[in-house]
Amino acid sequence: DTGVSQDPRHKITKRGQNVTFRCDPISEHNRLYWYRQTLGQGPEFLTYFQNEAQLEKSRLLSDRFSAERPKGSFSTLEIQRTEQGDSAMYLCASSLVGREGYEQYFGPGTRLTVT
């Protein structure tokens, strides 16, 4: 399977703990996006990378959230001191800049539950 992969698929954590998620994009894609989705809403943009550079961060992304893409391949999203409001599906997507339409493809997501 050469699609976007994410790990873990599910994470249950206690409030106050730190969690880290990983995303592996489609291999030739140079853009990688992170989104958060809650029930009944569309994906909400968090941040994106072009190669290893983080080009944009949502104003909604608090200081507890940090993302990296150190070698321009996989990316990690870390949430420190988790809160119950962080419970959501965290989606990763990738696309190829320069390709007509900038179509992006999503991974299966990491479902986070903060208890």
Next chain:
Amino acid sequence: RKEVEQDPGPFNVPEGATVAFNCTYSNSASQSFFWYRQDCRKEPKLLMSVYSSGNEDGRFTAQLNRASQYISLLIRDSKLSDSATYLCAVKKYGQNFVFGPGTRLSVLP
């Protein structure tokens, strides 16, 4: 006003019906437009891009109306398997994607 808006539905239609959804966007600088399909508790899957000239793929037709700032998705001869949430996404040049909240479709036997 939200940047991208959709009627959340649900749209309940019988098999074989034709159904259409609209998605309005507020930023006239938006350049790229997409429809995604999302099944319950799954990731969004790209359904089709929406080009200025429109786009058709089998039973699905997407249109762009820049003057009125909306995109549409038409599904003909709907199947039970078309039941899902349909998300529209809008992108400005050099910026991130903005998704609508989705429109839920239920195709009934």
